Amino acid sequence: MEAATATLVGEPQLATAPELPSTSTNSDGNASNNSNNSGSERVDTDNIGWAKKPTDTTSELRHRSTSYSFTGSALASGIADLSGSAASEATPSSPSSSTTTTTAGAGASTSTAGPNNDSSSSDKEQNEESLYECNICLDTAKDAVVSMCGHLFCWPCLHQWLLTRPNRKLCPVCKAAVDKDKVIPLYGRNSTRQEDPRNKVPPRPAGQRTEPEPAPGFPGFGFGDSFHVSFGIGAFPFGFFTSSLNFGEPRPAAANRGTTQYDDEQTLSRLFLYLAFLCIGWLLFA
Amino acid sequence: MLKLFKKTKDKIPKSEIINEPKEPQKPAVSKCGKPLLLDNSRWERRLHKELMSLIKEPPPGVTVDTESVQQNLSEWKINIKGFEGTLYEGEDFQLLFKFNNKYPFDSPEVTFIGSNIPVHPHVYSNGHICLSILTEDWSPALSVQSVCLSIASMLSSCREKKRPPDNTLYVKTCNKNPKKTKWWYHDDSV
Numbered sequence: 001m002e003a004a005t006a007t008l009v010g011e012p013q014l015a016t017a018p019e020l021p022s023t024s025t026n027s028d029g030n031a032s033n034n035s036n037n038s039g040s041e042r043v044d045t046d047n048i049g050w051a052k053k054p055t056d057t058t059s060e061l062r063h064r065s066t067s068y069s070f071t072g073s074a075l076a077s078g079i080a081d082l083s084g085s086a087a088s089e090a091t092p093s094s095p096s097s098s099t100t101t102t103t104a105g106a107g108a109s110t111s112t113a114g115p116n117n118d119s120s121s122s123d124k125e126q127n128e129e130s131l132y133e134c135n136i137c138l139d140t141a142k143d144a145v146v147s148m149c150g151h152l153f154c155w156p157c158l159h160q161w162l163l164t165r166p167n168r169k170l171c172p173v174c175k176a177a178v179d180k181d182k183v184i185p186l187y188g189r190n191s192t193r194q195e196d197p198r199n200k201v202p203p204r205p206a207g208q209r210t211e212p213e214p215a216p217g218f219p220g221f222g223f224g225d226s227f228h229v230s231f232g233i234g235a236f237p238f239g240f241f242t243s244s245l246n247f248g249e250p251r252p253a254a255a256n257r258g259t260t261q262y263d264d265e266q267t268l269s270r271l272f273l274y275l276a277f278l279c280i281g282w283l284l285f286a
Numbered sequence: 287m288l289k290l291f292k293k294t295k296d297k298i299p300k301s302e303i304i305n306e307p308k309e310p311q312k313p314a315v316s317k318c319g320k321p322l323l324l325d326n327s328r329w330e331r332r333l334h335k336e337l338m339s340l341i342k343e344p345p346p347g348v349t350v351d352t353e354s355v356q357q358n359l360s361e362w363k364i365n366i367k368g369f370e371g372t373l374y375e376g377e378d379f380q381l382l383f384k385f386n387n388k389y390p391f392d393s394p395e396v397t398f399i400g401s402n403i404p405v406h407p408h409v410y411s412n413g414h415i416c417l418s419i420l421t422e423d424w425s426p427a428l429s430v431q432s433v434c435l436s437i438a439s440m441l442s443s444c445r446e447k448k449r450p451p452d453n454t455l456y457v458k459t460c461n462k463n464p465k466k467t468k469w470w471y472h473d474d475s476v
Contacts (some may be wrong), residue, residue, distance in 0.1 A: 135426070136390060138332050139332075139335075161391055161426055164388075199346070233288040
């Protein structure tokens with residue numbers, strides 16, 4: 001017993017894997033625990049780190065607990081172990097073994113449910129995975145960001161979407177307003193690069209300010225959003241200035257390159273150019 | 287080259303139609319050199335995932351023609367049944383989904399095909415559908431499944447079987463691609 005604990009004391013610096021044989025030597029030394037150990041062995045398959053705890057001495061447990069990561073169901077049993085070990089610390093050594101074995105038994109009982117669930121556990125995993133899927137590519141979110149409305153995306157996907165509709169930056173899921181500055185990057189524990197994913201994608205194109213859109217009134221007589229025609233006969237001499245030089249109300253920003261709106265605008269502007277040439281030609285030659 | 291039709295009749299779908307000059311197929315990269323889409327593998331992966339979920343857990347009355355999909359991942363044929371208790375009970379329709387390489391950032395092209403095209407105030411006799419989520423209200427979080435569901439619900443909520451009032455004119459003049467039509471959405475009742 002003493003030899004076994006001595007080897008264990010030296011170990012906290014090592015990784016979790018090497019400790020497995022050493023604890024087994026400990027259990028071999030502890031003849032009274034042998035029957036229960038078979039139960040605790042079963043726990044190993046589920047959550048190696050915590051199942052081994054009860055056989056360790058309590059002082060090491062404190063050292064080690066810092067190096068463990070808590071994952072899923074292991075967390076619950078781990079807390080039970082810790083409370084059990086705290087109780088054992090207060091009591092003399094011989095009862096401590098019994099208390100720890102009871103907690104080990106509890107751990108075993110939770111883990112015995114595991115094998116039964118094996119078939120469904122893969123489904124469960126899939127479900128859990130799908131909780132963290134990007135809403136755009138439907139894959140597990142990479143360089144994850146979350147919008148203010150709580151929806152998860154890969155940053156490259158969301159960035160792409162914001163580029164596609166520069167004038168209407170809406171959350172794909174709930175249509176709330178989203179923007180580069182209104183999303184929060186998510187860093188998991190194992191993400192080695194704690195780098196803001198928003199910096200990875202090529203920097204945004206030059207900032208463009210869009211005026212709040214006027215209330216959508218009469219929808220007719222226009223091509224899309226950016227072009228409107230008005231008809232009227234008037235002798236008001238400043239009509240030309242007021243209609244063609246818009247002082248009060250700036251025109252909406254030009255569409256980004258690559259979007260369909262941009263293409264539309266290009267064809268339109270070309271058409272009007274030809275029209276202008278025609279008019280000039282007609283004036284000159286007629 | 288460029289036609290503009292205006293109609294001011296009653297309150298059922300009207301459409302402004304623009305037949306754009308045919309442009310050469312654009313490369314998938316925008317002019318400033320940035321890729322405009324998920325790279326190919328991810329685009330395919332998303333379609334695969336959608337296909338799997340549609341086969342595994344199809345919405346009621348919706349089945350995928352897996353043969354058509356196996357031939358070409360970017361064109362899906364989907365059969366849709368008229369729900370019981372609606373005007374379309376017992377009828378079968380077929381939808382054609384065409385995905386371009388900008389999917390899911392760009393909406394799929396969805397039309398009714400086959401011999402039976404539903405008589406519905408938002409469905410033209412050439413199969414084009416007047417539905418806002420298929421153009422301007424599209425969002426990449428939508429999927430084939432949700433589009434099917436929307437179309438099914440659109441059919442189900444219909445009270446009177448009739449074609450859109452501007453059907454003949456539209457069918458004569460429209461582009462083959464319904465996405466080239468400038469739809470004018472204003473009737474939320476059906």
